[in-house]
Structures are given as structure tokens and as C-alpha cells.
Amino acid sequence: MPEVLWLVIGAVVGVALGFIITRFVVNASSKRAAEEAENLVNDAKRQAETMRREAVVEAKDEVLKMKQEAEAENKERLREVRAAENRVMQREESLDRRVESLDAREHQISSMQGQLDRRERDLLESEHEVNLRLERVAGLTPEEAKAELLDTLKDEVAHESAAIIRDAESRAKLEADKRARSILSLAIQRVAADHTAETTVSTIHIPSDDLKGRIIGREGRNIRSFEQLTGTNLIIDDTPECVTISCFDPVRREIGRVTMENLVADGRIHPARIEEMFSKAEAFVNQRVQEAGEQATFDTGIHDLHPELVRTLGRLRYRTSYGQNVLNHSLEVAYLAGVMASELGLDPVPAKRAGLLHDLGKAVDHEVEGSHAVIGADLARRFGEKQEIVHAIEAHHNDVEPSSVLAVLVQAADAISAARPGARKETLDAYIKRLEKLEEIANSYKGVERTYAIQAGREVRVMVEPDQVDEATTTVLAHDIAQRIENELQYPGQVKVVVIRESRAVGIAK
Numbered sequence: 001m002p003e004v005l006w007l008v009i010g011a012v013v014g015v016a017l018g019f020i021i022t023r024f025v026v027n028a029s030s031k032r033a034a035e036e037a038e039n040l041v042n043d044a045k046r047q048a049e050t051m052r053r054e055a056v057v058e059a060k061d062e063v064l065k066m067k068q069e070a071e072a073e074n075k076e077r078l079r080e081v082r083a084a085e086n087r088v089m090q091r092e093e094s095l096d097r098r099v100e101s102l103d104a105r106e107h108q109i110s111s112m113q114g115q116l117d118r119r120e121r122d123l124l125e126s127e128h129e130v131n132l133r134l135e136r137v138a139g140l141t142p143e144e145a146k147a148e149l150l151d152t153l154k155d156e157v158a159h160e161s162a163a164i165i166r167d168a169e170s171r172a173k174l175e176a177d178k179r180a181r182s183i184l185s186l187a188i189q190r191v192a193a194d195h196t197a198e199t200t201v202s203t204i205h206i207p208s209d210d211l212k213g214r215i216i217g218r219e220g221r222n223i224r225s226f227e228q229l230t231g232t233n234l235i236i237d238d239t240p241e242c243v244t245i246s247c248f249d250p251v252r253r254e255i256g257r258v259t260m261e262n263l264v265a266d267g268r269i270h271p272a273r274i275e276e277m278f279s280k281a282e283a284f285v286n287q288r289v290q291e292a293g294e295q296a297t298f299d300t301g302i303h304d305l306h307p308e309l310v311r312t313l314g315r316l317r318y319r320t321s322y323g324q325n326v327l328n329h330s331l332e333v334a335y336l337a338g339v340m341a342s343e344l345g346l347d348p349v350p351a352k353r354a355g356l357l358h359d360l361g362k363a364v365d366h367e368v369e370g371s372h373a374v375i376g377a378d379l380a381r382r383f384g385e386k387q388e389i390v391h392a393i394e395a396h397h398n399d400v401e402p403s404s405v406l407a408v409l410v411q412a413a414d415a416i417s418a419a420r421p422g423a424r425k426e427t428l429d430a431y432i433k434r435l436e437k438l439e440e441i442a443n444s445y446k447g448v449e450r451t452y453a454i455q456a457g458r459e460v461r462v463m464v465e466p467d468q469v470d471e472a473t474t475t476v477l478a479h480d481i482a483q484r485i486e487n488e489l490q491y492p493g494q495v496k497v498v499v500i501r502e503s504r505a506v507g508i509a510k
Helices: 001-139 142-190 210-216 218-230 252-267 271-300 307-318 326-342 349-359 373-384 387-395 406-418 427-445 471-488
Strands: 201-203 231-233 242-246 450-455 461-465 497-502
Touching: 142 471, 210 218, 210 252, 210 271, 218 231, 218 252, 218 271, 242 252, 242 307, 252 271, 271 307, 271 326, 271 349, 271 461, 307 326, 307 349, 307 373, 326 349, 326 406, 349 387, 349 406, 373 387, 387 406, 427 450, 427 461, 427 471, 461 471
Parallel strands: 461 497
Antiparallel strands: 201 242, 231 242, 450 461
């Protein structure tokens, strides 16, 4: 019991000592913590004060810096404003000086205008006096003097225009002639055509003149039957051993010729036999027409023509123009146009096509009103040819103005073919009249002394009076004569006009 009591007392005393010790320790710790906290607070306050002071110092520095920058900017702006003010003042001063100068010039101009007015009046008076003196000295009225002055000006203008024409022609022809000669010579060399031409009437040889009576028949029944069937005129005259068949339609004339030759060869001539021979001849000639058209298209390499155009083209085999066979001429034009198109870098096929068809209207021009160019263009248009081909056909004789290279090529090829030596023939009367007309046109101009048409009318040489026509006027005269010939005459190819002026100086020694 005492041990337990002691144990309890010891425990109580231990607990009490522990509590006392713990309180002491706690109190001591609290004091230290309070002191540390107070120290921390004081340190924080000191740091905050330090930071506040530093912030205040930095803010003051920043404010000072901004103030300095603002002052510098204000100073710069002040300088710019002052400079602008100076410039404005200088401009104002300059404008003032200009206004003063303009005022002075205006005053000076006004003064000069007055002087000019006075001088102009004096000049007009002097001019009037001079004119009066000139009229008295020259004995000319103002109208006569004006007319003489106009004549002088016309001569000067003629000189200048002649020089301009000469320069322009030389520049234009320098390159064009060279290139054109090259193309044309090449085309002519590469195309050689036969120009054996048929006559416009058919003459048939008969074995004897006794056969003429049988051809006429009793009371003329055979000849009437023949003419009625063939649509031709049979001419039987005193010409020995021949009869003549005449007709505007070349195909009908050929049918009549074949019919008559067969009748003469057979020897039996009566209306029934004539009808039989006519049917055979018609079939034969139509077959030859078809073959001629097909051969022409084959030779030129054109295979898509309308059959009616092929047949019409074949009819040109029996058509002549100025003694030139039209089908041969059309083939030659096709070849020439194709060669020239190739040389110019163009497609030769349309050129050949247009050249082959260009005289198509001559096959039916005796049946339809109008020029053969327009008729041929209508035919081509009706049977589905392209517009460029139709235009080339229509324009090859300038019935319409050529508006394409193809049309000009066909014109050139047509002129080359027609202008070949021996290509065309014309009657003596028409030839002489054309030469006389050429000389008449040239002789109608003032200053022309003599005129000679040479080279079968392809050149006209004009001799002028040297004291009436000067060197410059010769160019104008040649141009005017050529233009008038072109407007008034119809001729194959072209006509060259040469104006010749000769000056001679003669001295006599005594």
C-alpha cells in the first residue's frame, strides 16, 4: 500500500513536473517565436520601406525622363513649325515678287500692244501704198496679181507633189517589185501551158460540093431539121468543099459539128438519120464534157466539187475567150495561184480551187444576164462553195472590191495567164482602136508633143515639150495618164506609161 501510494504520488509529482516543464518550455518557445515574428515584421517593414523608396526614386526618374523627352519633342515641333512658318513667309514673299513682276509685265505688254497696234496700222497703210504703187508699175489689178500668185503656187505644189509621189513610189516598189518578180517568175517558170486555141465557128470539110445539095435537102428540109435539132446555124455558101456551123453555145456547136461529120461520113442524109446522128453526137459530147471536167479536177487535185460544177467546168473545153481556150486557161490560173500561195506561205489548195473555178460563168454567160464573174460566183454559191472561193471568183475582174489575199492571187494569176505571148488574140480593128485610144488619151494633156503606143499597146511613150513640162511635172503627168487609161480602157495585162523630156543646149560658132 505504501508502495502504491508512493507510486501514485510519484506519478502525480511526475505529471506535475512534466506539466511545469512543458509550460516552461512552451513559454520560452512562445517568447522566441514572438521575438522572431517581431523581427520578421520589422525586417518586412524595412524592406517595404526600402522598396517604396526605390519605387519612388524610379518613378521620379521615369517622370523626369518623360518630361525631358516631352520637352525635346516640343522643341523639335517648335523648330518644324518655325521652319514651316519661314517657308510660308518665303513663299508669300516670292508670290508678292511674282505679282509685282506680272503687274510690271502686264503694263509692259499693254504698252507693247499699243505700239504693235500703231505699227500694224502703219504697216497696213504702207502695204496699201505699196500695192497701189505696184499696181501702177505692173499694170495689174489685185485680182490679176492674185491669179498670177495662185499659178505660181500651183507650180510649186506640183513640184512638191511630184517629189512626194516619186519618193513614195520608189520606197514602195523597192521591196515589193523584187519580191513580186521573184514569185511571178518562179510561178511562170513552173507552169507551162499550151495556147493552141480553137476558132469560134466550126468549119467542116466535105468530099465534094455536090454534097451541099444533099445537106440542104429537098426544099431545105434537111438543113431545117439539122438546125432545129442542134440549135445551130448551118452556113452553106460558095466556099469550096466546106460548110460552116455557127452558134453562141460552144457545146451546141460541137454537137452540131460531130453530127455533121458523122452524116458526111455515113453519106445518108435525111431527117430521121439526122435525128439519130444527133442523139449519138449529143451523148458523145456530153461524155467528153464530163470527162474534161473530171480530168481538170484530177489534174489540180480537187476531188470534192459538186457534180454539176464538174459538168459546167467540162463545158469550158469548148469555150474560147480572145482565142484562148478557157479550160486550159482555168487550169493554168489554178497552177499559178497555187504556186504563188505556196511562196507566200499560204494554203495552196483554196488558191487552186478558186483559180480553177474563176471563169466558171463563161460556160453559161450566153444564157444568163450579167458578167461572167458574177454568174460564176452565183453558181459556186448555189452549189455549196465556201464564201472565200465565191468572193475570189466574183472579184477577179473587180466586179466587187477584192478583200482577201486569195482574191488578189486569183487576179494576179489570171493576168499572168492572159498576158503570156500568144495567149490571146484580138481582131485587127479592135487592136488598132485600142492603140489609137491610148495615143489620144496621152495627147489630150497640155505640153505633150508626140505619143507612141509600142509593144502591142503594152507601153505608151509620151514626148513632152521641155519648156512647158519640167522634170517634176513628168512624174505627175505619167501618173495621171496611167490612171485615166485604167479608168477608160479595157485591155489584157498592164500598160506602162513612159514620159520622156529632152533638153538640148545648142551653140553656134561663127
